[in-house]
Each structure stands twice: as C-alpha cells, then as structure tokens.
Amino acid sequence: MKVLHTSDWHLGQSFMGKSRQDEHKAFLKWLMQTIEQEKINTLIVAGDIFDTTTPPNYALELYYNFLTKVSSFCKNIIITAGNHDSVATLKAPKQLLRALNVHVITSGDEEEDEIIAIYDEKKLCGIVCAVPFLRDYVVRKSLSAQTMDDKESALSLGIKEHYKSAYKRAKELSKDVPIIATGHLTTLGAKTSESEREIYIGGTLDIDSNFFKDFDYVALGHLHINQRVGCESVRYSGSPIPLSFSESNSQKKVNIVEFSGLDAKVKELDIPLFRKLLVIRGETASVINELENVTDKESWIEVHIKDENPFNANESIRARAKELELTLLAVKIDREQASLNATTFNAISLDELNPLEVFGKRVELESLEDQELTKELLKNFKVVMSEVEAL
Template sequence: MKVLHTSDWHIGRSLYGRKRYEEFESFLDWLADEIERQEVNALIVAGDIFDTSAPSNRAQELYYRFLYKVAGSQCRHVVVVAGNHDSPSFLNAPKELLKALDVHVIGDGASEPEEEVLVLRDANSEAELIVCAVPYLRDRDIRTAEAGESVEDKDQKLIEGIKAHYRSVGQIALDKRSEAGKDVPIVGTGHLFAAGGKTIDGDGVRELYVGSLAHVGANIFPECFDYLALGHLHVPQLVGGSEVMRYSGSPLPMGFGEASQQKTICIVEFEGKEVNVVTTDIPEFQRLERIKGDWTAISSRIKELAVLDSNAWVEIIYDGGEVIGDLREQIDSATQETSIEVLRVKNNRIVDRILGQVHEEETLDDLNVNDVFERCLAAHSVPHDQREELVRAYQETLSAIYEEDVNAE
C-alpha cells in the first residue's frame, strides 16, 4: 500500500499582487503525473487546499480538474481535510458527489468522531487502509467557553479538547481494524502547530489558537497511528524526530523567505508492519530570489541573473551604508532589458537612518496584522502594562474572524 502525503497548496494565493495560477496548475499537473509514475494507491491532502474561504472560479477549476484526473488513475482513494484557510462548508458541499470518485472530504470536526474514520477498501472490498481524517479543529469544535475563564483555563481546555478528539478517533480506528480481522495500517491527519515546529518569516502561517499552549506536543497523538500526515507548517519537517510523524510542507514557496527551500511530497509505503517513508523533491515552477546587501552586491546579482536569462521574481532588500534615495529607479534601470520581475523593494537604510523608525516607508505588504495593531498601540501611546491584555483580546477577535465560515448559511 503506497500513500502520498501533501498539504498547504493554498491555491489562489498571490505574491505582492502577482497572480500564481500558472504555478499552481504546473504543480497539480506534476503531482497527477507523479501519482501515476510512483503507482500511488491513496492521496492524502492535509489541509489548506485553497488560500481563502471563498476561492476564485479559476482556483476551483484547478482543484476539480486535478481530482478528476487522479480519479481516472490507478490511485484508488483521495482523502482531503480542511485547513484553517479553507471554508468547511465550501469543501463539504460536493462531498457526496465526490464520493463517487472515491474522493473523501472532511471539512470540519464532526460532532460524531466516527464520521472522520474512513475504512478504505481495495477492489475486492477488503479493508486496506484506515484513515483518521481529522481536519483543522476550530476552537468551537473542541471546547465550550465559560464566563470567568482565565487565559490558562482556555489554553488547557484547548489542549484537552484536541487530545480527547484524537483519542476518540484513534479508538474508533482500532475497533474498525479489529472488525477487519487483519493488521490494516492506520494513518492519522491533522492541521495544527506541533511544538518545536519550524516556520519562516513571511510564509503566512497563522497562529491557530490564542495562548501559549497552542503548540501541541507529539504525545497528543494516539500510538495506534502508523503514520501521521500533518499540514499547516510550510517547511517540510519531522515531528519530535519521528520518521512517521511529518509535515510535508507547502509545494510552492509562499514568500521570498522560502525561496531557497526545497519543497517535497512524502511517499509512505506500508509492507506488513513495516513503514517506509521517502520524500520526493518538487520541481521549481517559478524561480523566486531574495537579493540582500549593498548596491554593489545587488547590482552584481542582477547582472548574473541577466546573463542566465532568468525570469525570476525578485525581492530586493537594500541594507548598505550609503543612503540611496532613488534606489527603485536604479533597480528599474538595471533590470530594464531583462526578464527579471522585481516584486518588492525594501530600502532599510532610508527607514533606519532618515525616518528613524517612524515607518513612513512601510506598506501593508511589510506588516502582518499583529504588527499593524502594535503600531496602533504605539501611535496612541497606550501604556506598556496595558498592552498585553489588549493584544490578547485583539488576537481572540482575529481568531473568531478567521474561523467564521463565510459560505455557511
């Protein structure tokens, strides 16, 4: 039994205003071919299929066309779970139709955990894989708010709620394996932030829950899982050093901070009780490059890319000692006769030396939502001893906004 684990496609995401549909299409075409080439039996997508809860028509077209293509291959099963960027109701809407193609969609944490435990069968109707298809668990799915709760109480209830949910699906999976009468592999999924996980600045990974305990430990997952397919973090990595607990990472770099990172998919092969996991490198469909340094270093690298006839999308961060007021004009001149596309220029020297951290040169592209709120607190001279509680209330509000399913009736 061979399983392919991927996650965090974020179809529809743009980069500093640049649409990326051609990249997504190239990746999905490559993935469908790879499923054929590696003779994959089951595909698991561990959340964040789309970048927003209301994906564009083109994003939807790419998604459904890919599922149709995979359904016509030797891959017998597809399991898709929602991430924190996805709309549960949007993903769930065609689930009954998709079942006809052996595509199983779990959009939200089910009130009955048994609905998340899928017994996947071979051509002879024999159980060949059990998947605990746990999606992103929203706050309301796993805890009940009570008046007068402390921050610590909320944190603890979140962790206990996540743990209890996994314990329930794990026990159901064991029961179903017992019913099957043979040692069927059990795969768990999740879309969350495991303790010790690595992120990169600008990758767009959101904090999922408000509170210091939101990064769950590896011990929260049932021991019955033969493999754990996780999503949410964009850097491919192991959890707790375990070869069978992994983030596949995003297939495309979500920002320039990931430009030099090799993207991968995970191939999990079950042979009796043996589990073998290997990673396959994903090709680069659009080169991204971050150029950082003084003007000599920047102009030199632009010339090198021009000689290579590169069509790279570039972010330039100037941090030289000399103040260059017309940096953008010089960059435009240097790239004028090339295929290089400069998507962002950040002149740190102007900001640091001339404006003295007043931030006039910053745009919203330079800041995340927490940075903006911190700027507001500073602008209104809010005392530091009051900021912690205000920041927490702000983060709780953001969390509620992110978790609202705009497509639900």
C-alpha cells in the same frame, strides 16, 4: 497500501498581487502523473486546499478537474480542511465527490465520520483517521470565562481526546492493518516559515510527536517546510510551491508512504520548481550587481538592503530592476540593521509591515500613556484579524 501525502496547496493564493495559477496548474499536472506512475492507491491532502475562504473560480476549477481525473486511477482520495479553508466551501460538494471516491472531512464534528477504511481489491488494507484542522467550537465549549492559559491547556487536551477517540474507533475496526492519522496543526519542536498563520490566538499547543506514537503514520499539514517531527512516521509534507520568500530555499516535496505490515517506509519525492523566488541581500551596489546577473527573468525577487540611506537605495534598486525587466516584488531594510536602529526605524514602504504592525504604527500616533490600554488594543486587533481570516 501506498499513500501519497501532500498538504497546503493554497490554491488561489495571490502573492503580493501576483497570481499563482500557472504554478498550481503545473504542480497538479505533475502530481497527477506521479500518482499514476507510483501506483498510489490513497491520496491524502492534509488541509489548506485553498488560500482563502472564498477561492477564485479558477482555483475551484483546478481543484474539481484534478479530482475528476485522479479519481479514475486513484481509488481513495482524502481531503481534510485546514485553517485557511472554509468549512462551508469544502462541504458543499461533499456528497457529489463521494461518488468519485473522494472523502472530504471539514470540521470533525460529531456529524462527520472521520474513520475511513481503505480497501485494496475488496480487502481491508488500512484505516485513516481523517482529522481536519480542529476549530475551537469542535474541541471545547463554554470556556469563555477561563483565563488564556487554561484555554490553551483545555484546547490541547480537547485535541488530544479527539485523536484518542478516533484511534480507538479505528482499532475497533481492525487490529491488523496500519492506522494513519491526519492533522492540521503545529507540533512542538517543528520548523516554521513566515507564511503560516498562527492558528490559535496566543496558543502554543502542548502536542509533540510522542503523542502520536500509536499511529503507524501521521500525515500533517499547516507547516510549509517538509520535515519529520521526532520520529520517522510523524511528518509534514510541506507546501508544493514556496508560499513566501522565507521558503525560497527549501526543496518542496511530497511524501510517499509504503507499508510492510504496520511498518511505514517513507520516501520524500522532490517537486520540480515551477517558478523561482529569489532573495537578494546586501548593500545597494552589490544588490544591483546581482540583479544584473539574474538570468531567469521569470523569477520573483525580494531585496533586503543594508544602506545608510534606504530611501535612495530603494529608489535606485527599483529603477534598475525596471530597466532590466525584472519582477521585483518587495524591497525591505535588512532585519538586523532594522533592529539595530530600532528607535529610529522607519519603514520605507508597506512591504516592510504586516497588518498588525501597521495597526501598531497607527496606535503609536495616539501617544497613549496607558501601556495596558495599548497592549489590550493590539491584542484585540489580533483577535479581530483572526476572526476575519477564519470567516
């Protein structure tokens, strides 16, 4: 059994108003060639296939065209839903895709069989416990009266039970072949980037790599940086393209996993970079100097400025970038400097803020005296935001 593990494609992402269509197209073409060349017989995509619950048509087209072509030479394709995916969107073509050897697991509820047997020439060679992003309603019910802390531990507990039961069912099928688990979650001690959305409100799961030690390989999604967690066989593949400027320096990879007996040997394979994201930091003069030296005009650029007068700096940097025909997507005030001047900090543009911060600024205008009320408003806004995102 030879497995290729990838995740977090985020097809259809609109990045500060820019489409990622060309990059995704190039990635899927590369992936298809890699699967063929490496003679992969099991492809695992561990969640966040699409960026939003209502992906644009071109993203759906990329997805279906890819699956149609790959299924002619890769006999087992396993797609699990992430927190960005709509269960309904992924589920709709489930039966149809089954005819192409594509297994789609969307919610992991009792109606979905997450245990997938992998055959090679009619011989059982592995089992995948295809666990998607586990939504609240699947892992815990009627916990509304409990406190946040209890909710969190109940959630961690529920998720752990879900994996234990999947492992048990896999082991009942065979004791001699490798058992792989998939997951879409944050494990303790893993590296995060700016583009992963918090999955569970205020929740940090009490799940570390040690919990997964029974599985022979764990194919994780959700975090966008390729990494091992704790041991060799528990890994995130990371996203195939940088999804935020904070990922601009991390080499994007897929993991190729080969087994000798139950032992997983993992090779990290570099994905070619199809478009550079560039972060330029410094004082106005040095930023402008660096902009003048950018040779790859296709790059997308974010600037962090250190300047006494950020408003003027913002204007002159944007004007120079325009003359140079560069794509400057955001100008921000250097974070260190921003926090130093916290009391006088004014955002120079919306680039600076996320929706929660915008709401925070709006609440500030009300000059509320009741601190608790302010806290409560922000918390509720966070809950509403996550519910909207989960639609």
